[in-house]
Amino acid sequence: MDEHEGVARMTTVTIRDVAAAAGVSVGTASRVLSGNPATSAASRERVAAAVARLDFHPNAQARSLRSTRTRTIGLLVSDVRNQFFADLAHAVEQAALAHGYVILLGNANEREDQQDRYLDTLISQRVDGIIVAPQGDGSGVIRSLLRRGIPTVFVDRTVDGIDLPSVTTDSGHGIRQAVEHLADQGHTRIGYIAGPQAISTGRERFNAYTRAIEANGLSRDPALVYFGDFQAASGSSGVHALLNLEQPPTAILAADSPMATGAVAMLHRLGVRIGTDMALVAFDDIEWFALLQPALSVISHSVEKMGREAVDLLLQVIDGGAPESIVLPSELIVRASSSTPHRPGSVSSLRKN
Amino acid sequence: MDEHEGVARMTTVTIRDVAAAAGVSVGTASRVLSGNPATSAASRERVAAAVARLDFHPNAQARSLRSTRTRTIGLLVSDVRNQFFADLAHAVEQAALAHGYVILLGNANEREDQQDRYLDTLISQRVDGIIVAPQGDGSGVIRSLLRRGIPTVFVDRTVDGIDLPSVTTDSGHGIRQAVEHLADQGHTRIGYIAGPQAISTGRERFNAYTRAIEANGLSRDPALVYFGDFQAASGSSGVHALLNLEQPPTAILAADSPMATGAVAMLHRLGVRIGTDMALVAFDDIEWFALLQPALSVISHSVEKMGREAVDLLLQVIDGGAPESIVLPSELIVRASSSTPHRPGSVSSLRKN
């Protein structure tokens, strides 16, 4: 640390310094910086030179205080460690960057109190808009968003009774395909590890499962459904509970990728061979699911597209539009974990072991 | 959208409205809001009531324009989709939240130009400090950070010639253990899929491999080293190249988890059995590596601790301190992918197939 750096630490270069160095007024400097066409070539050059020489970075705080635009978008995901949301964050960030926006990322950890805390912060930061995969029933801060007219779109999930543009997946199609596929393999008892029924995707996927089970005349034994929380540990518990039944299922469908991960871990631990002793299908197509042996069958939907569309929708709302919500398709991808036809009698309950 | 919401959309509640509603001056309202003790119980109550009634959210932009503190930390990771960095983002975010800071997350995508773009934005947003896993040689915007005295710490990686506090992993220990372990299994030709030599972790891990190879008297054939870019595709290419040698290796060490993932994918595609035909060890302990069959041996280091320490260090720098850098340990975890003793002659080159 020499004298020079010590001094620099205290000094902040402002537009006033730039104007002085360029020999123009602050107003002119500002116009050049914001690309206002009402500027002469001469001042443009001189200001640009001064900016470079002084290493000037405009104070975004001051700028947005006047212009009420921050060029910042808040993104609130349910769980960054969930690969689906990490991929979503990446997709949103790339799309936003292309439009000159940066992302303020918050992580709710699947908890409403953390979500609300971040929402408060995002409001205070005066983000131009918010993309949120919501928690809870919309009784909390989400209502504030609406009341204050802050441009907001839902992604992945929605909240009942809150009418906001959204980008979601039609989970029903993929789940129907999965159940039919499993029925074709001879499975009649299909276990289901459900997401929380307080979350729209949890409900929608569970309903789709229920309807598909009925449509295919399969067992409607309520014990075949385990209610998890979309996180890995509950997938493990779910498998444990299902295998503990008098009549365990011969196939399991997990409603998201962390729960599927937990399910795989528990099946391994219990020595149950996936694809042979137990068919398994996961909702969400995570890259490494294909690397398991046997590879995991999945219900796939495009997270990349979801992120892009969410940004498009939000930009429309910011521009005063009221765009239609978008529903993306889901599709079953059959791999080895579910493609061995079921031989009746091949699975036994843990109890009998 | 009724009249009410339409009106609300245009209106912004400011501290002036709160003061008026509470019957106090703006100054007093401000003091109450910031917890200044020089306030009477009476005004505290009245202001709190007004805030609640008006749903007031202080404008963070205006606040930080005066106080020069934004309570915001910039975090720049190399690649959010890399589980290691997603976990790191989560750890940093939780630690920051506990200290009342929010995280502005940027993703460099392992590219220096994207990093510099985010760095510019973070500087303009006047974040209180920056935690960065740096790209490049420090010739670009990173120098600006230093010049302007913006509190910054490096995480995971460092940049030569830039003297900033950092939290890194001592990769050497784990890599030495891994090489010794493989040597113990009878491997003499250990392939190495290296990270970019422009990145400190890439260099450090490669050097550790080289030294360990020499120390154990193993083959120093330069063809056994493939230089990747820390991303998955290069792991696949690396495996392909190594198996194409006249004398392929019998074990492979991959310098990060995405490249290890690519390696696994390619080994599967080529029908090479991991743990039997080819031993495999990955740097980074990603949760699902343990779910592969055979489970992947890994060199583990604590991302959770790394995130926490980085925040601690940064807060010290923000408070004017000059903390010492921290080096965390790494440790080999042996699993099935590398624990079958090598039978000479079990691996053949692709060329002979």
Next chain:
DNA sequence: CTGAAAGCGCTTACAG
């Protein structure tokens, strides 16, 4: 404990 006032660093009508 409180109020009036200056000022943080910008942008933006308003004249010219």
Next chain:
DNA sequence: CTGAAAGCGCTTACAG
């Protein structure tokens, strides 16, 4: 095309 000036919403000495 340019300058002078007002103002965005806060915080913070300064008096009292």
